[in-house]
Amino acid sequence: MARxxxxxxxxxxxxxxxxxxxxxxxxxxxxxxxxxxxxxxQTPEQIVQTAIQEDADGIGLSILSGAHMTLFPLVLEQLxxxxxxxxxxxxxxxxxxxxxxxxxKLGVKxxxxxxxxxxxxIDFVESECGKRRELVG
Amino acid sequence: xxxxxxxALVREFNQRRPRGxxxxxxxxxSGRGAELIRRLYxxxxxxxxxxxxxxxxxxxxxxxxxIVRKARSLGKTVGVISVDPSSxxxxxxxxxxxxxxxEHFVDPDVFIRSMASRGHLGGLAGASADxxxxxxxxxxxxxxxxxVGVGQSEIEIAELAQTTLVALQPGSGDSIQVLKAGIMEIxxxxxxxxxxxxxxxxxxxxxxxxxxxxxxxxxxxxxxxxQALSGEGIDxxxxxxxxxxxxxxxxxxxxTKRREAFTHQVRQLALGRIQKRLQHxxxxxxxxxxxxxxxxxxxxxxxxxxxxEGGDDGxxxxxxxxxxxxxx
Numbered sequence: 001m002a003r004x005x006x007x008x009x010x011x012x013x014x015x016x017x018x019x020x021x022x023x024x025x026x027x028x029x030x031x032x033x034x035x036x037x038x039x040x041x042q043t044p045e046q047i048v049q050t051a052i053q054e055d056a057d058g059i060g061l062s063i064l065s066g067a068h069m070t071l072f073p074l075v076l077e078q079l080x081x082x083x084x085x086x087x088x089x090x091x092x093x094x095x096x097x098x099x100x101x102x103x104x105k106l107g108v109k110x111x112x113x114x115x116x117x118x119x120x121x122i123d124f125v126e127s128e129c130g131k132r133r134e135l136v137g
Numbered sequence: 138x139x140x141x142x143x144x145a146l147v148r149e150f151n152q153r154r155p156r157g158x159x160x161x162x163x164x165x166x167s168g169r170g171a172e173l174i175r176r177l178y179x180x181x182x183x184x185x186x187x188x189x190x191x192x193x194x195x196x197x198x199x200x201x202x203x204i205v206r207k208a209r210s211l212g213k214t215v216g217v218i219s220v221d222p223s224s225x226x227x228x229x230x231x232x233x234x235x236x237x238x239x240e241h242f243v244d245p246d247v248f249i250r251s252m253a254s255r256g257h258l259g260g261l262a263g264a265s266a267d268x269x270x271x272x273x274x275x276x277x278x279x280x281x282x283x284x285v286g287v288g289q290s291e292i293e294i295a296e297l298a299q300t301t302l303v304a305l306q307p308g309s310g311d312s313i314q315v316l317k318a319g320i321m322e323i324x325x326x327x328x329x330x331x332x333x334x335x336x337x338x339x340x341x342x343x344x345x346x347x348x349x350x351x352x353x354x355x356x357x358x359x360x361x362x363x364q365a366l367s368g369e370g371i372d373x374x375x376x377x378x379x380x381x382x383x384x385x386x387x388x389x390x391x392x393t394k395r396r397e398a399f400t401h402q403v404r405q406l407a408l409g410r411i412q413k414r415l416q417h418x419x420x421x422x423x424x425x426x427x428x429x430x431x432x433x434x435x436x437x438x439x440x441x442x443x444x445x446e447g448g449d450d451g452x453x454x455x456x457x458x459x460x461x462x463x464x465x
Contacts, residue, residue, distance in 0.1 A: 004253070029230060030229060031229060034253045035231050037232070037233050037235070039237075041239075042239065046242040046243055049155075050235065053155055053158075055162065
């Protein structure tokens with residue numbers, strides 16, 4: 001039987017705005033995925049440990065605090081340190097286009113900004129995390 | 138990281154890498170648990186398994202977090218299996234129990250796994266028993282299994298866990314609720330959480346009142362008042378758990394518990410396979426006869442066609458732990 005894709009939706013640092021994260025979580029759930037929501041104020045280490053224990057196929061990080069250039073790279077670092085680079089790391093929030101480009105160069109698989117259609121996000125997650133699933137079984 | 142064959146997976150598991158345990162549970166969840174469990178089964182049987190059940194919103198996850206904190210303060214390693222419901226429509230799930238457990242995320246001696254029920258109805262997920270076995274084989278000392286928020290009849294957890302905690306919400310229902318509900322009969326320990334609630338004492342009286350009416354065979358359930366958020370009462374709760382565990386070992390009832398957990402899992406596995414087969418056969422079920430006849434014809438394929446056409450007998454009744462006084 002096919003096991004649903006498992007995605008960690010995370011909020012990091014001093015950022016209490018999780019409406020967007022909840023909308024994404026619900027959208028992925030409605031698309032048939034199992035979504036693990038971490039709650040607010042997580043450290044990069046907490047997020048990556050969660051992804052490992054939950055055997056998540058992807059991590060979606062939402063940041064609306066302006067700290068994206070700090071927190072996204074720290075999560076990437078943790079993923080590397082834990083040997084978990086196969087986990088698809090993507091994110092979204094109020095992120096200027098030049099920063100988004102920079103983050104993609106660093107290894108963030110996708111950056112979604114306000115106005116991104118939910119279907120586009122779902123399609124991305126299904127396709128990229130589906131590839132990861134095929135790889136690790 | 139490329140695909141792990143079973144040998145690589147078992148190696149990673151044996152090195153006690155969390156990723157090995159995480160992947161092993163995923164294998165079990167996707168129906169690939171047989172070979173894995175076969176290889177690891179002889180290492181199980183060491184852990185204490187605690188079940189935690191109760192209605193939605195009573196504070197199960199917050200209680201879990203407090204119990205984990207207590208167990209860690211005693212140097213025990215802990216596994217948490219936390220079950221939330223899957224959507225019956227999309228089959229997706231929003232697993233949110235971790236929100237209350239964040240303080241334990243980076244503790245290397247705590248392993249938390251959220252599981253979606255995936256259509257399983259008894260308050261657990263189909264692979265919860267496998268996950269518990271795997272955590273046991275991994276060497277975790279205490280395994281805490283938190284059910285979905287349950288109502289009055291989801292009592293599977295009592296078969297799987299050695300010690301069952303039933304968490305109750307002050308202000309929810311009167312003494313008749315307390316008397317009738319099925320989950321009330323499975324408690325080894327009643328936990329009235331939110332003990333600062335104005336109705337908490339009344340809840341305690343209701344439960345005491347119910348227990349005074351009953352005659353117990355063996356263990357008499359304990360009643361503990363807690364405020365999981367502040368940690369109030371958690372020491373008392375842990376003492377109650379320890380005394381139940383001690384009781385199980387002194388009386389030898391632990392063997393009965395283990396057998397129950399084993400039987401539970403065997404039944405789940407067998408039912409799963411029968412159900413799959415049944416689903417297949419149902420596509421070809423006769424529709425030109427009455428339902429009893431159709432069932433008989435269908436079951437002939439299972440060598441069961443001649444069975445008495447029983448109505449629904451319900452589950453075979455387990456021995457009750459308590460009956461009303463005066464009834465022998």
